Amino acid sequence: GNSVTQMEGPVTLSEEAFLTINCTYTATGYPSLFWYVQYPGEGLQLLLKATKADDKGSNKGFEATYRKETTSFHLEKGSVQVSDSAVYFCALPLSGSARQLTFGSGTQLTVLP
């Protein structure tokens, strides 16, 4: 089945710093790719997604581009805020026919004022 490898954390940045969290995937075909965010004490929220190659997902200043050449979907933000402190998960469907998601290991981001 499909799988995803996510950059190990934790990541600590100062406010307004540039953020990159790496995500690479192994998949059959070109499945949709997702980034989810989990704020402290909460469940998962969809941050952004891309449904086909070369698509760019964006939300709340975060961006990720579906790059089939490098099988990557790295998450970026130009200027992080303290409120961005959370755990970020890269995810994709487990297989072409499966409907459940498989997740990366998660990256804990802490932004310091």
Added chain:
Amino acid sequence: SAVISQKPSRDICQRGTSLTIQCQVDSQVTMMFWYRQQPGQSLTLIATANQGSEATYESGFVIDKFPISRPNLTFSTLTVSNMSPEDSSIYLCSVLVRVGGYTFGSGTRLTVV
């Protein structure tokens, strides 16, 4: 996208008891998923619950320990039976809808003492 109400949001339970977690969706959905997130870990799929059929469990999860009900297209329950401290986790339900993709409940934070 769908809105999920998950209850309880957290609980502290005694060893050997059982807890039933409820997941209510504001629209009809075919597929519902139950995930477990152990402390500091990523999400692991427990089972897929389709209305009108038995839940499909992933390797390492069994019906006797995690019985699931899916009485209609908007509701499901997951029971964690005969709990031990190793069951302390966040449990999340998720649905797949045609518009909006995957949505997650806010999670149930379970502590077994």
